[in-house]
Amino acid sequence: MGTLTTRELVPGSRQASVFGVGGAFVAFISAVIAARVYVRVVMLHALGTDDVLMVLGSILAFGLTAASMTAAYYGVGRHVDDIPKETMVPMLKSIYSTRIIYVLSLGFVKVSLLIFYLRLDHRRYMKWIVYALQFVVVGLTIASVFILAFSCYPPAKFWDLTGEAEGHCMDPDSQQVFYEANGILNIITDICIYLAPIPMLWGVRISNRRKGALFGVFGLGILSIAAGCVRYDFVKKLAHNPDQYYSLADSLNWCSIEIYVAVFCGSAPALSVLVKTYAPALLGSSGRTGHSHGHPSGPGGTYRLSSRPTNRRRLSDTIDLNGSQDNIIAGQGRSEGIMMKTDIHMEVNDADSTQTHQDHFRFGK
Incomplete structure (x- = not known):
């Protein structure tokens, strides 16, 4: 029976799981x-x-996945x-890099998630909660x-x-x-980070849906x-495991899963903008509106605004992109619900009708 080379996956090993999980998530x-x-x-x-x-x-x-695959290639x-x-040294070098x-x-x-939260709620006490979490993280x-x-x-x-x-x-x-x-x-920090948006969202003026x-x-x-908890369980089991390199494969997999799931959660609002624009049926909306990706649709660099009922403030029929907040006219009746910020970026606040991709939460600059 021939000697196994370092490129071979040993039957019964967990090397394949490292390559499979890593490749799929990347x-x-x-x-x-x-x-x-x-x-x-x-x-x-x-x-x-x-x-x-x-x-x-x-x-x-992705670097973690590459290092994990390298470690698996050499023996994990x-x-x-x-x-x-002869593969122990490169394997240990790879393991060392995965930890950092x-x-x-x-x-x-x-x-990144916490910076996004700062744009969800501008109340002082919520900002201090986010700042405290950032400091801890x-x-x-x-x-x-x-x-x-x-x-x-x-x-x-x-x-x-x-x-x-020496050393x-x-x-x-x-x-x-x-x-x-x-x-x-x-x-603990994961739990705090994912609970933080709950009081923020209650105060946001958007539809219940x-x-x-x-x-x-x-x-x-x-x-x-959950992925962090599973990873923690594997870390504990490695403590006195005489065959720790065999079990380390599962720990590395869950390290990657924990991060990749967090990346997906943090990017989901942006994905919803994409879906709402190009596949609105998936979200039960009626599709794109008149303008394209934030470019002016009216003459002279203006946006033409349609009229919808709301209790908010009223704008004139067109908004000059070179204008100022003076274009906003306070109205007593029911008129278009639009909020204009000092940077002339508009957010349409329409609770009962379809909104454009600019209506979604912006991730922050």
């Missing part, structure tokens, strides 16, 4: 992020800080007796990266098999305590929390 999230960027740049012309952070977080997540997912000695990339990626994604991310990067000093000590490299590593029991504490804190849809979107965060 393809799916690539499409999600591409759609988000298209909506924000092409349709809304409003690429924001939260978009940039989400893209960076996704790129890091195999039983320890099946791992060739995971923390960074999750940190970027969480901060950023602090936890920086501290975790520092501890993981220098759990062995110099880092080369982490993958040294000879015992000849030292954190005591294994101390490392395990850190992993478990970090996992619990991540789960759309409000329910947004609750559903953020409700998907439960999946990310």
Whole structure:
């Protein structure tokens, strides 16, 4: 019987799961992020800080998948007796990188979500809640990266098999305590982050149907929390597992799933804009309206406004893009519900009729 090469997947190993899960999620999230960027740049012309952070977080997540696949290529997912000695060093280097990339990626994604929340609710106490969560997330991310990067000093000590490299590593029991504490804190921050929009959404002036849809979107965060809990369970099981490289494959898979689900949740509002514009039947709406992607439809750089009943303020029949808020005329009767901000970006507030893609929540600049 011939000797196995490092390119072969050992029957009964979990290597294939790392490649399968990673490949599927990379393809799916690539499409999600591409759609988000298209909506924000092409349709809304409003690429924001939260978009940039989400893209960076996704790129890091792809890096996590690549590092996990590399680790599996060299032995993760195999039983320890099946791992060739010559592949141990590159495998350990890959494992070392997954730990740091995971923390960074999750940190970027969480901060992106929190920046988006700042645009949902401008009440002072809600802002302070979000700022406090940002402080905790950023602090936890920086501290975790520092501890993981220098759990062995110099880092080369982490993958040294000879015992000849100078330096030292954190005591294994101390490392395990850190992993478990970090996992619990991540789960707690996840819960806080996905609960934060609930009081915000109650105060947003949108239809109950759309409000329910947004609750559903953020409700998907439960999946990310669940993935974090499963990952934490696998981390605990690795503590005294004599065949830990075999079980590590599952832990790496759930690290990726946790991040990718969070990316999807954070990008879902942008995807709803795309669906509402090009496939409105899926959301039960009537399709596009007169203007195209925020460009003027009237002469002289103006928007022609149709009349709909509402209790809000009234605009003149056309709005000059070079004008100011003076175009807004206070009305006592029932007229078009439009809010104009100082940057002349319009948001149509129509509770009972179809809205354009600019009516949706903007992710923030």
